[in-house]
Amino acid sequence: MLSTLIYRSRMSESLQESDLPGLLRAARGRNEERGVTGILLFDGAYFLQMLEGPEEAVQALFARISRDPRHGQVVLLLEDHAPRRRFPKWGMRLVDVRAHPQGLLDATLAGGMLRGAEARSEDRPFRLMQAFAAGRWREHAAECVLPETWRWDVLPAPFARLSPPERTEDVEAPCRFALQPIVDTARGRVSSLEALIRSPQGGPPQACFAGMGSDALYRFDLESKRHAFALASRIGLGACKLSINLLPMALVSVPDAVGRLVAQIEEAGLKPQQVMVEVTEDEAISHFEAFAVALKGLRAAGIGVAIDDFGAGFAGLSLLSRFQPDRLKIDRQIVTGIDADGPRQAIVRAIVECCRALGIATVAEGVERVEEWCWLQAAGVEFFQGYLFARPGLECVPDINWPVLR
Numbered sequence: 001m002l003s004t005l006i007y008r009s010r011m012s013e014s015l016q017e018s019d020l021p022g023l024l025r026a027a028r029g030r031n032e033e034r035g036v037t038g039i040l041l042f043d044g045a046y047f048l049q050m051l052e053g054p055e056e057a058v059q060a061l062f063a064r065i066s067r068d069p070r071h072g073q074v075v076l077l078l079e080d081h082a083p084r085r086r087f088p089k090w091g092m093r094l095v096d097v098r099a100h101p102q103g104l105l106d107a108t109l110a111g112g113m114l115r116g117a118e119a120r121s122e123d124r125p126f127r128l129m130q131a132f133a134a135g136r137w138r139e140h141a142a143e144c145v146l147p148e149t150w151r152w153d154v155l156p157a158p159f160a161r162l163s164p165p166e167r168t169e170d171v172e173a174p175c176r177f178a179l180q181p182i183v184d185t186a187r188g189r190v191s192s193l194e195a196l197i198r199s200p201q202g203g204p205p206q207a208c209f210a211g212m213g214s215d216a217l218y219r220f221d222l223e224s225k226r227h228a229f230a231l232a233s234r235i236g237l238g239a240c241k242l243s244i245n246l247l248p249m250a251l252v253s254v255p256d257a258v259g260r261l262v263a264q265i266e267e268a269g270l271k272p273q274q275v276m277v278e279v280t281e282d283e284a285i286s287h288f289e290a291f292a293v294a295l296k297g298l299r300a301a302g303i304g305v306a307i308d309d310f311g312a313g314f315a316g317l318s319l320l321s322r323f324q325p326d327r328l329k330i331d332r333q334i335v336t337g338i339d340a341d342g343p344r345q346a347i348v349r350a351i352v353e354c355c356r357a358l359g360i361a362t363v364a365e366g367v368e369r370v371e372e373w374c375w376l377q378a379a380g381v382e383f384f385q386g387y388l389f390a391r392p393g394l395e396c397v398p399d400i401n402w403p404v405l406r
């Protein structure tokens, strides 16, 4: 099957502009043997390359390109299929977009393309090339360069370390909690701790909820939080918040759920302002009317609310349009590999923009690689959670891996 791939990358400092024609000549021969053709646009710093050819050949070539040190920040923008090549006659033409006034460039591009102007106007490859040539893409992109002046430091989290007897003080508890820091890397502080439920043996949330019918589950979910509050109180939250996860239905179907939650918070010696409730989209949206009543109660008590796993599931914008939380947590599915993924980058840019307009703080979940953090913070995401900084610690706050200025 004929496949089309477009990526953007940045020329490395080791490469000279004058090397380009020679490099391209060499590449052209190799690509032709494999049936890969295309076009390479260059603006003096960035490349936009379109490759066309048999699927496996295009993918193999792109894998090689991604590892090539002569350019960096490779971002995949489009991977698609087409009935025929757009540039059948061009081995691999280099177009310097600085040398072309816009109209001339359009004509040059059009000259290589088979279809008529009307079809082109809604052709994604063509539109991506036009946007690149016009420099418009820079509005949507963010750099992900880790400055030399950063280094990483493992620092102990600023909370009380619990000694083993304290940890096991609650041996009868039907559940335990792990704490994972949500960090504000710009200010070098822990913004909140997320309490993640564990079975008495330390197993995952599913192990803890296993075998419960829905009513028992909702009640248990709500009641379990007293252990999270007690833990938070033992380690001492300070200015940091505690985030808890609740099924929206736990707030809807348990009688006086908000009142019970507030009572638990006070029993542990915490304040409602120190607590944030994370809810996921789909549950909240399918029972929105009842959920809205619970939301009012939470807000009136001073408890913060976050939308969890934004972008996973089916109701992202639908929930956000009806209810604006204090915080929006961008799901790990969108975050993983964001530094090299054009579509996800565009989505996160739009989420950040939208949250800014609405005064909502953004959190990226599941950050595992430096490059992801780098891109996300350049794009304006404020808070980060993930293995890169710290894994959840069972009944403790683990040491945190911090990016610090040298």
Ligand code: C2E
Residues within 6 Å of the ligand: 180, 195, 196, 197, 204, 205, 221, 224, 244, 245, 246, 247, 278, 308, 309, 332, 365, 366, 367, 368, 385, 386, 387, 388, 392
């Ligand atoms: P969540 O609220 O999105 O929590 C984040 C999950 O991602 C946690 O999994 C955490 O361990 C994991 N995680 C954090 N950073 C990374 C990372 O960098 N990479 C990867 N691969 N994973 C990371 P966990 O603890 O297994 O929890 C899974 C889900 O279970 C939670 O997702 C939450 O929706 C739910 N859950 C946890 N505790 C509770 C609770 O008390 N009540 C309810 N209703 N649900 C809970």
Ligand code: MN
Residues within 6 Å of the ligand: 194, 245, 278, 308
């Ligand atoms: Mn959560």
Ligand code: MN
Residues within 6 Å of the ligand: 308, 309, 329, 331, 365
């Ligand atoms: Mn989540």
